[in-house]
Amino acid sequence: MTTPDTQTLDSFAQELDELRHHTLSKVGEKDATYIRRLIGIQRLMEIVARITMVLGFLSPALWVLAVLLLALSKILENMEIGHNVMHGQYDWMNDPHINSRHYEWDIAADGNSWKRYHNHEHHTYTNIIGKDRDYGYGLLRLSDDIRWRPKNRWQFFTYLNLSLLFEWGVAYHEVAGERIFFGKRRKSSSLPISREQLKKDFFKKAWRQIFKDYIFYPLLFWPVALNVLVGNLLANLIRNLWTSSVIFCGHFTEEAQTFKESECQNETRGQWYYRQILGSSNFHGSKLFHILTGHLSYQIEHHLFPDIPAPRYRDMAPKVKDICTRYQIPYNSASFAHQYLTVVKRILTYSRKPSDSDITLNSGNLA
Amino acid sequence: MYNISQTISRNLFNTSSLAAYIEPIAQLFTPNYNSDTPPSIVTRVFSENKNCYTLEIKPHKSWPGFKAGQFIKLSVVNNGALLSRFFSISSSPSSFENQGTIQLTIRIKEDGKMTPWLIKHLQKGDAVYISEAQGDFICQETNTAKLFIAGGSGITPIISILKQYKNTSWMKDAHLLFYVSTPSDRLFNQALDELSQQGLSYEYIFTSQDGRFCFDHIKNRVKGFTKREVYICGPEGLTDAVEHELIKNNTPKEQIFHELFSPRTQRPAFSKEVKGATDNDEIYVEYQQSDKRYHVKIKDTNQTLLDLAESEGLKPLSGCRIGICHQCICKKKSGRVYNTKTQQVSDSGEEEIQLCLSLPIEDVSLNIE
Secondary structure: OOOOOHHHHHHHHHHHHHHHHHHHHHOOHHHHHHHHHHHHHHHHHHHHHHHHHHHHHOOHHHHHHHHHHHHHHHHHHHHHHHHHHHOOOOHHHOOOOOOOOOOOOOOOOOHHHHHHHHHHHHHHOOOEOOOOOOOOOOOOOOOOOOOOOHHHHHHHHHHHHHHHOHHHHHHHHHHHHOOOOOOOOOOOOOOOOOHHHHHHHHHHHHHHHHHHHHHHHHHHOHHHHHHHHHHHHHHHHHHHHHHHHHHHHHHOOOOOOOEOHHHHOOOOHHHHHHHHHHOOOEEOOOHHHHHHOOOOOEHHHHHHOOOOOHHHHHHHHHHHHHHHHHOOOOOOEEOHHHHHHHHHHHHHHOOOOOOOOOOOOOOOOOO | OOOHHHHHHHHHHOOOOHHHHHHHHHHHHOOOOOOOOOOEEEEEEEEOOOOEEEEEEEOOOOOOOOOOOOEEEEEEEEOOEEEEEEEEEOOOHHHHHHHOOEEEEEEOOOOOOOHHHHHHHOOOOOEEEEOOOEOOOOOOOOOOOEEEEEEHHHHHHHHHHHHHOOOOHHHHHOEEEEEEOOHHHOOOHHHHHHHHHOOOEEEEEEHHHHOOOOOHHHHHHOOOHHHOEEEEEEOHHHHHHHHHHHHHOOOOHHHEEEEEOOOOOOOOOOOOOOOOOOOHHHOEEEEEEOOEEEEEEOOOOOOOHHHHHHHOOOOOOOOOOOOOOOOOEEEEEEOOEEEOOOOEEOOOOOEEEEHHHEEEOOOEEEEEO
């Protein structure tokens, strides 16, 4: 597949920019009301869930309901609310609390760390091997660009672990990248704060989350402390499994391409848009399903327009697809199940030593 | 002081205060609820002349009141976004005591985002948010004779002072020079008439007919101006000129009080053809970092707020520098900036902006981390 020439990509960029401008002009009261209502509902859900969990002694069914409700509230808070608010999607509201600078989310990861490595690093260098550490998280070999090592043989189990403990992976990601605890310190680091501060922030947030879910609430409800402890743990695990699955389907599917650093020097806007599309994948679902994924089911639209309120991606998607079709640029969208299976396939494929493998997934070399 | 509720809200809910945590929940039932400022209610909206209108507002119960001459920050939700502007209160504290309402007299700014919107959309019963009263432009509690000089909407704090002190002894000798463009820009005629019965001498000077301020206006019309306290409020050109002339003519500086209404006077547009933008070499950016303020004059029209800060040795947080990651976002307190990504000029009030994308087109004041 050949890359379209610069001129084509320039007019491609222009059409996408027009779509962006058109959508932004409609953003207003509807989006503000939506996010406020959603936050109100999510917080009510959390309160009800925690109370119901305590009442679990009356009936195990109540406890199960509470765990599911708490997991749901955490999923909504992390994905549709936290991730999107921290992207700056609602900064235009001038709200003193619901903005990217001040919002802190209910997960082990420190919000400021996330904003640095996700908003900046991942979104700027999406799928560029060596620059986007999100591609494999430094743990998984997902393409031919990375040399095979014996540890890759068991990477499916590493993947399962990562999924289950995903919030800790997210929390530790920047700390690992900056080699705070292990490994040789990188010569070039764009960390805007001191290493001490990064360490401090990491532990502070981690401790806060552990204290809240595994010490404070159980002790607060002492007679049912164990119920609450286990319930909170399960809710966090469910959230971890769900969020990791959604996120992995964004960039590790069969069709998602990777890029070399050399190919991406001095990118034009059109080339940047092009790389974002090729490196991302969408999946289908109902309106509620999209909300549960934080609209990351529209990974392509999210990567093209990370700071537009996410629910807008629903209306933008058909238009983006149309633009891509007209410019003959691949637009990857499939069912969640299909995308997820191709992710598993990719993990398994690249876990095998190259001479063993007789299937090579497209690792996306641009001509 | 160890604030328990803040500790709870931070550690259990990841929010800065319990009120902030509850706010969206409360808004499910009471949409106007605001955890920082309770809503105040609009009681009346009426036109004063073709360019000005008055909003009468009943402040929320815990609003502490004001001194004549002070201003407040008025915030409204316009299409989902909170917009804020500062307005002087044009009614008196005693009328607030009697009726429980305050009045803001507002001039419509052509192409403005807020002032035209307010008169079009606000109705009796609507919720707005007002800050505590601020400002040092208040009346000195002395019996000294006073002179008031108002330019355009600068009359608003002055009329509040005059209404409040209508029965004092100095009113018998008080003088007001009121500069407006044309006779159709006159304001508060009824109030001024009532005040003249208490002794106030006032006169209009129509700048479109009689030209701008010149010192003769004071010299020929106001007796003993060097012995008076002088209160000036209006556009920068007027206040600067008046103050300059008074000092030149032996009025002690301590007797002169002025309030400046921003934005600064309109100068010819600069290269981006933005209406009202200041000439390049006169723009100052104020960066506030914790309790330090840095005033920086811009050197180059194409220098973003981020580059400008760094050239002065400041190190605001930044990231991709191309407007994607929002790392450099900070609070702009006032002033308009040009966004190089959207190619739009911003609002002039308080809002969040990305430093790497913003070019100041007039004086700007920012909070950086």
